Amino acid sequence: MPISSKTLIRSSALFLLIGLGALLGIVMMTLLLFERTQGYFEDVVAAREVRGVVVGLLSRMQDAEIGQRGYLLTGEEAYLLPYEQAITAIPSALTFLEERVADRPEMRAQLELLAPLLTAKLEEVTRTIDLARQGRVDEALAVVETDRGKALMDGVRASLGEMQRLTDLRLNTGVESQRDNAAAVRWVTIIGALVILAVVIGSAWMVTLYAREINAARRYEGQLNIELERRVRERTAELGRANEEVQRFAYIVTHDLRAPLVNIMGFTSELESSLASLQNFVANASIAEDDESFAEVRLAAKEDIPEALEFIRSSTKKMDGLINAILKLSREGRRKLKPEQIDLNAVLEQSAANVQHQVNEADGDVTLEIKVASLVTDRLALEQVFGNLLDNAVKYREPSRPLQIKIAAESVRDGKVLLSIADNGRGIAPQDHERVFELFRRSGSQNQPGEGIGLAHVRTVVRNLGGEITLESEFGQGTTFKISLPRDLRPVLRSYET
Amino acid sequence: MSQDAKQVTIVMIEDDEGHARLIERNIRRAGVNNEILPFTNGTDALQFLFGPDGSGEVQSGQHLLILLDLNLPDMTGIDILQKVKGNPHTKRSPVVVLTTTDDSREIQRCYDLGANVYITKPVNYDSFANAIRQLGLFFAVMQVPETD
Numbered sequence: 001m002p003i004s005s006k007t008l009i010r011s012s013a014l015f016l017l018i019g020l021g022a023l024l025g026i027v028m029m030t031l032l033l034f035e036r037t038q039g040y041f042e043d044v045v046a047a048r049e050v051r052g053v054v055v056g057l058l059s060r061m062q063d064a065e066i067g068q069r070g071y072l073l074t075g076e077e078a079y080l081l082p083y084e085q086a087i088t089a090i091p092s093a094l095t096f097l098e099e100r101v102a103d104r105p106e107m108r109a110q111l112e113l114l115a116p117l118l119t120a121k122l123e124e125v126t127r128t129i130d131l132a133r134q135g136r137v138d139e140a141l142a143v144v145e146t147d148r149g150k151a152l153m154d155g156v157r158a159s160l161g162e163m164q165r166l167t168d169l170r171l172n173t174g175v176e177s178q179r180d181n182a183a184a185v186r187w188v189t190i191i192g193a194l195v196i197l198a199v200v201i202g203s204a205w206m207v208t209l210y211a212r213e214i215n216a217a218r219r220y221e222g223q224l225n226i227e228l229e230r231r232v233r234e235r236t237a238e239l240g241r242a243n244e245e246v247q248r249f250a251y252i253v254t255h256d257l258r259a260p261l262v263n264i265m266g267f268t269s270e271l272e273s274s275l276a277s278l279q280n281f282v283a284n285a286s287i288a289e290d291d292e293s294f295a296e297v298r299l300a301a302k303e304d305i306p307e308a309l310e311f312i313r314s315s316t317k318k319m320d321g322l323i324n325a326i327l328k329l330s331r332e333g334r335r336k337l338k339p340e341q342i343d344l345n346a347v348l349e350q351s352a353a354n355v356q357h358q359v360n361e362a363d364g365d366v367t368l369e370i371k372v373a374s375l376v377t378d379r380l381a382l383e384q385v386f387g388n389l390l391d392n393a394v395k396y397r398e399p400s401r402p403l404q405i406k407i408a409a410e411s412v413r414d415g416k417v418l419l420s421i422a423d424n425g426r427g428i429a430p431q432d433h434e435r436v437f438e439l440f441r442r443s444g445s446q447n448q449p450g451e452g453i454g455l456a457h458v459r460t461v462v463r464n465l466g467g468e469i470t471l472e473s474e475f476g477q478g479t480t481f482k483i484s485l486p487r488d489l490r491p492v493l494r495s496y497e498t
Numbered sequence: 499m500s501q502d503a504k505q506v507t508i509v510m511i512e513d514d515e516g517h518a519r520l521i522e523r524n525i526r527r528a529g530v531n532n533e534i535l536p537f538t539n540g541t542d543a544l545q546f547l548f549g550p551d552g553s554g555e556v557q558s559g560q561h562l563l564i565l566l567d568l569n570l571p572d573m574t575g576i577d578i579l580q581k582v583k584g585n586p587h588t589k590r591s592p593v594v595v596l597t598t599t600d601d602s603r604e605i606q607r608c609y610d611l612g613a614n615v616y617i618t619k620p621v622n623y624d625s626f627a628n629a630i631r632q633l634g635l636f637f638a639v640m641q642v643p644e645t646d
Contacts, residue, residue, distance in 0.1 A: 256569075259517065260516070262517060266516065266623045266627070270523070320622070
C-alpha cells in the first residue's frame with residue numbers, strides 16, 4: 001500500500017495524539033489514585049488511633065476495677081494508684097472518641113450505649129472505695145456482691161469489643177482499598193505503557209515504510225535521470241554524426257561536381273582557341289560573298305558560336321561560384337574549433353571598427369551594450385558571425401534614414417549568453433524570416449550584389465558553436481538577429497566527441 | 499630530360515577522360531613530347547605497372563613518371579601510390595599526385611607514402627591549364643631514374 005505524505009502526516013499526528021492521551025491518562029489516573037491512597041491512608045491512621053483509644057479505655061476500666069479490688073482486699077492506699085490514674089484518663093478518652101466517631105453512626109450508637117455503662121461502673125467503683133475509706137468495708141463488699149458492677153463491666157467490655165471489631169473492620173477495608181488502589185495504579189501504568197509502546201511501534205513502522213518508499217522513488221528517479229542523460233548523450237552524438245555526415249556529403253559532392261566543371265570550362269577554352277583559327281580562316285577566305293552556305297558558316301563563326309560559348313562560360317562561372325560557396329561552408333564545418341577565453345567587448349568593438357568606414361558613409365553609428373565580460377568560444381567563428389551580420393546591416397540599410405546599429409550582449413539562463421544585433425534597415429518580409437538562412441536564398445529587392453551565402457554560413461557557424469540564431473524583423477523598420485551561445489564551448493565539443 | 503627525354507614514359511592514371519585530355523594537351527603545349535600512357539582505372543594501371551605476375555619486373559630498365567589522380571572508380575590513388583612506392587622496381591619513379599582533393603590529412607598521407615609532388619587541380623580552367631603547363635616545364639628539366 002503506497003503511503004502518501006499526507007497519510008503519513010495524518011497517521012503520525014493520530015499516533016502522537018493517542019500517545020499523548022495515553023500518557024495523560026496514566027498521569028491523571030496515577031494522581032487520582034494517589035490522592036485516594038492518601039485518603040485511605042489517613043483513614044487507616046485515624047482508625048488505628050481510635051482502636052488504640054478503645055483498647056486503652058478497656059484497659060483503664062480494668063485498672064479502675066483492679067484498684068478497687070486491691071484496696072478492698074488490703075485496705076492499702078497504694079493499691080488505689082491504677083484506679084486513680086484511670087479516673088483521670090477515662091473522661092479525656094471518652095471525649096476523644098466522641099469527636100472521632102461523630103461521623104460514624106454505628107460507632108456512635110455503641111458509644112452512646114457505652115457512656116452510661118461506663119459512668120455507672122465508675123460510680124459503683126467510687127462508691128465502694130468511698131465506703132471502704134470510711135471503714136465500712138462490709139457495706140462495700142456487699143455492693144460488690146450484688147454483681148451489678150460485674151454486669152456493668154461485662155457490658156462495657158462487650159461494647160468496647162464491638163467498637164474494636166468495627167474499627168478493625170474499617171482498618172481492613174482501608175488496607176484492602178489501598179491494595180486495590182495499588183493494583184489499579186499498576187494496571188493503568190501497564191495499559192498506558194502498552195498503548196504508548198503500540199503507538200511508538202506503529203509510527204516507527206509507518207515512518208520506515210514511508211522512508212522505504214521514498215528511497216525506492218529516489219532510486220527510480222536516479223535511474224530515470226541516468227537514462228535521460230544517456231539518451232541526451234546519444235542524441236547529441238547522433239546529431240554530431242549527422243552533421244559530420246552532411247559536411248562530408250557536401251565536401252564530396254562539391255569535389256565531384258568540380259571535375260566535370262573543369263572539363264566544361266577547359267574544353268570551352270579549347271573551343272575558343274579553335275574558334276579563333278576558324279574566325280581567322282573565315283575572315284581571310286577567298287570565297288564568293290554570295291555563297292549562301294558560306295554566309296551561314298561566317299555567321300556561325302562570328303556570332304552564334306561566340307554567343308553560345310559566352311553563355312556556357314557565364315553559366316559555368318556561376319556554377320563555379322555556387323560550388324565554391326558550398327565548399328566554403330563545408331570547410332567551415334570541418335574546421336576544428338579552438339575554444340579560448342574571449343573578451344567579448346573587445347571582439348565586438350573590433351568587428352564594429354571593421355565596418356566603421358561604411359557606417360560613417362551611411363551617416364550612421366554603431367552602439368555597443370555588452371553586459372558579458374568574457375566567454376569561452378572560437379574567436380574566428382565569432383568574428384565571422386559578426387562580420388557577416390554587420391556587413392548585412394550596412395548592405396541592406398534603408399538609405400532614407402541614418403543607419404543605426406545596436407549590438408548587445410547579456411547573460412541568460414542555463415549558462416548561455418544572448419547576443420543581439422539590431423539595425424534600422426530595410427527589414428525582411430515575414431515569409432522570408434526562415435528563408436534568408438537557407439543557402440543561395442535572398443530576400444527583398446535584389447539591388448545589392450550577393451550570392452545568398454552569408455546567413456547560411458552564419459547559421460552553420462553558430463550551430464557549430466553549440467548555439468542558435470533567430471531573427472525578428474518588421475519589413476521596412478529594421479531587423480534584429482538574436483544569437484544564443486553557450487558561455488563555455490568546451491563541454492559542447494566534448495559532447496560532440498562522445 | 500633533354501638527352502634521355504625520349505626514354506621517359508609518362509604514366510597518367512586519371513579516370514576523367516576530359517581531364518586526361520586537357521592534361522595531355524597542356525603538357526604538350528609546354529613542349530614535352532614524351533610518350534603519355536593514359537589509364538582510366540586503377541586495375542589497368544596496376545596491370546601495366548607490375549605486369550601480369552604483379553612483380554614489377556616488366557618495368558625493369560624503364561624511366562617512368564607517374565601522374566596520379568586519387569579519385570578512381572575502382573580504387574583510391576593512395577592504394578596505387580602505396581604499391582608503387584612499396585615495389586623495389588618502381589619505388590624510385592617520381593609520382594605526381596594531381597587531384598581535386600585538398601584535404602590536408604590526405605596531402606600529408608600522400609607525402610608520407612612517398613609521393614614526390616602533390617598538386618590540387620585548380621577549379622578555374624585558366625589556372626588549371628597554367629598549372630599543367632608549368633608541370634610540363636618541370637618535367638622537361640627533371641631527371642628520372644631508371645627502374646631496377
